[in-house]
Amino acid sequence: MTLQADAPVAVPDADPEAAQAAIEHCYAQDWSDGLPLVPATRTLVDRFLATVDRQPDEVIGTLPHLNRSVTLELAAINAAMAGCRPEYFPVVLAAWEAIQRDRSATGGGWQSTSGPSPLLVVNGPVRRELGFNAAGGAFGPGFRPNMTIARAIGLMVRNALGVVPHGFEQATQGLPGRWQVCLAENEEESPWEPLAVEGGVPAGTSAVSGMLTRTVEYVDNRHTADPEQLLADFADTISRSGAAIFRHHPAGIVFCPEHAQLLAGAGMSKADVRAWLVERCGRSKADLARVGKDGVGDNGVRFADGGTDPGAFDRLFATDGPEALPILVAGARNAGISMVVRVFSGWSASSVPVVGRTTPSTPVGAAQ
Amino acid sequence: MATLADILDPTGRATARIGATARAPRRTGLTGVRLGLLENTKHNAALLLDELAALLQSEHGASATVLRRTKTAFALPLPEETLAELVGECDVVLTGVGDCGSCSASAVADGIALERAGVPAAVICSDAFTATASGMAEVQGAPGYAYLTTAHPVAILDADAVRERARQLLPQVVATVTDASAQRVAS
Numbered sequence: 076m077t078l079q080a081d082a083p084v085a086v087p088d089a090d091p092e093a094a095q096a097a098i099e100h101c102y103a104q105d106w107s108d109g110l111p112l113v114p115a116t117r118t119l120v121d122r123f124l125a126t127v128d129r130q131p132d133e134v135i136g137t138l139p140h141l142n143r144s145v146t147l148e149l150a151a152i153n154a155a156m157a158g159c160r161p162e163y164f165p166v167v168l169a170a171w172e173a174i175q176r177d178r179s180a181t182g183g184g185w186q187s188t189s190g191p192s193p194l195l196v197v198n199g200p201v202r203r204e205l206g207f208n209a210a211g212g213a214f215g216p217g218f219r220p221n222m223t224i225a226r227a228i229g230l231m232v233r234n235a236l237g238v239v240p241h242g243f244e245q246a247t248q249g250l251p252g253r254w255q256v257c258l259a260e261n262e263e264e265s266p267w268e269p270l271a272v273e274g275g276v277p278a279g280t281s282a283v284s285g286m287l288t289r290t291v292e293y294v295d296n297r298h299t300a301d302p303e304q305l306l307a308d309f310a311d312t313i314s315r316s317g318a319a320i321f322r323h324h325p326a327g328i329v330f331c332p333e334h335a336q337l338l339a340g341a342g343m344s345k346a347d348v349r350a351w352l353v354e355r356c357g358r359s360k361a362d363l364a365r366v367g368k369d370g371v372g373d374n375g376v377r378f379a380d381g382g383t384d385p386g387a388f389d390r391l392f393a394t395d396g397p398e399a400l401p402i403l404v405a406g407a408r409n410a411g412i413s414m415v416v417r418v419f420s421g422w423s424a425s426s427v428p429v430v431g432r433t434t435p436s437t438p439v440g441a442a443q
Numbered sequence: 444m445a446t447l448a449d450i451l452d453p454t455g456r457a458t459a460r461i462g463a464t465a466r467a468p469r470r471t472g473l474t475g476v477r478l479g480l481l482e483n484t485k486h487n488a489a490l491l492l493d494e495l496a497a498l499l500q501s502e503h504g505a506s507a508t509v510l511r512r513t514k515t516a517f518a519l520p521l522p523e524e525t526l527a528e529l530v531g532e533c534d535v536v537l538t539g540v541g542d543c544g545s546c547s548a549s550a551v552a553d554g555i556a557l558e559r560a561g562v563p564a565a566v567i568c569s570d571a572f573t574a575t576a577s578g579m580a581e582v583q584g585a586p587g588y589a590y591l592t593t594a595h596p597v598a599i600l601d602a603d604a605v606r607e608r609a610r611q612l613l614p615q616v617v618a619t620v621t622d623a624s625a626q627r628v629a630s
Contacts, residue, residue, distance in 0.1 A: 096447065097447060097450060100447045100450060101450065104452075106453055106454070114447075114450045115450060115451045115453065116445050116449050116450065116451065117449065117451065118445075120451055140519055140520050140548070140549060140552055140579075140582075141548075141579075141582055142582050143455075143456075144455070145455075146455060148455075149453060149454075149455045152451045152452070152453040153453045156453055182516065182518050182519065182545075183516075183517075183518020183519060183544075183545030183546070183549070184518075184545075186518065186544040186545035186548060186575065187518075187543065187544050187545060188543050188544045230453065234453040234454045234455075235453065235454060235455055237454065237456070241574055242574060242575065242578050243544070243548060243575050243578055243579075244544070245543070245544025245545075245547075245572065245574075245575050246544070372486075374484045374515075376484075376486065378486065
């Protein structure tokens with residue numbers, strides 16, 4: 076996917092040393108996630124706000140217990156600082172709303188020791204309009220919209236909601252790729268309906284889906300053409316005991332095109348794949364007892380019981396729907412390498428349409 | 444030409460709240476007081492609070508009437524109706540265990556809310572979460588709010604170890620919710 080041909084950059088009077096000083100100023104204010112920020116000025120932020128027909132003081136998220144809120148204006152400032160172009164802003168807002176629909180995002184998740192990270196998924200024509208990468212290296216880095224839109228969400232949490240590492244952000248270790256994963260679904264090479272369709276948005280409409288995640292783990296299987304052997308490999312990774320803290324937990328799969336096409340070629344829909352995995356994912360009580368997690372308390376939290384029936388089997392998934400096991404397709408068609416996603420508390424199964432102008436108002440590459 | 448002063452602030456930070464005093468009036472002793480226990484579902488929280496209540500009854504004369512409430516949304520401040528119930532039926536409330544990133548902060552928020560509603564509270568957090576607990580006290584306009592800490596971790600302790608923790612915490616709990624602590628904090 077390519078963006079419009081770049082116009083020549085015409086900034087004869089730009090002062091690199093002034094830019095460096097501005098970047099240092101942003102660091103000094105403690106606004107940065109550790110990487111350089113684009114200094115946001117009124118002129119630049121107004122270009123962001125001009126892409127949508129909404130009021131700058133509209134509140135789009137709050138953490139009442141921290142006395143903080145996010146307005147459209149603050150979203151635009153943080154998106155600009157993250158390195159977004161103005162025409163990304165409608166996608167930033169859809170991504171933010173999609174993440175707000177994850178119950179953890181408003182339920183203390185940003186403060187969690189597990190340090191969850193949003194996984195954003197973009198569907199529809201906006202992928203091509205803005206030049207998202209949906210193919211090789213889908214998890215990044217390398218592509219501006221994928222990287223900066225994910226980063227914008229992180230800066231909004233840090234700056235506007237005030238959840239800062241070592242302060243209200245209490246991640247024990249966090250995870251690689253936090254605030255960096257914005258996938259574009261490879262709809263062109265997927266045999267299945269786009270994720271946003273399962274999230275209630277018609278195919279062909281630009282939309283963003285979002286969920287909090289704890290990490291991703293690859294399944295490299297270039298070894299079999301048997302769909303059940305392939306799915307058994309996924310079941311093994313999904314059923315890892317370290318991820319089991321409650322009676323049930325969700326998981327997602329970002330299939331590479333090769334794996335998805337193999338399964339679809341065997342006649343399996345997404346629902347079939349889910350049903351196969353829901354039936355088989357989980358661990359025996361004996362396995363769980365070995366790691367001190369065989370018991371399940373009234374509140375659903377596992378504990379070391381030791382007296383459970385070793386032959387019993389604890390199924391991992393609570394349901395067989397997309398909220399417990401979201402499935403999408405991204406990446407290149409060059410190998411059988413897919414990713415299991417550790418979903419934090421489930422997908423809302425509610426995708427958000429992108430509303431606004433997602434084309435540049437000035438030639439790409441011109442001074443913003 | 445723009446200057447550094449023209450760079451927009453991405454925080455929208457509200458000016459610090461000047462909160463009402465976060466300290467309810469204290470009794471000199473605990474004889475006959477009705478205890479409220481607000482446990483947050485964290486493993487061992489209910490046991491720790493129960494052990495403390497038993498010690499307050501057997502050694503300090505607290506009433507046998509105990510209101511036990513569970514905070515299911517442990518990451519967030521307690522619901523208004525639970526707050527009203529605790530305020531209406533208890534003379535002293537114990538809450539905890541602030542043993543995670545969000546619940547440590549919310550436990551402090553609960554303690555401050557109880558104090559402002561006139562009920563002395565003892566908030567117990569793991570000592571790994573003082574940054575977020577103290578941060579919440581500032582957000583609530585009560586910097587320096589005195590919560591109690593116990594060594595991290597709490598969740599993996601066995602029942603005997605939890606009882607030992609309760610024993611260790613008892614003098615601090617008593618000092619926090621009675622008049623004696625007023626002298627201590629003021630000094």
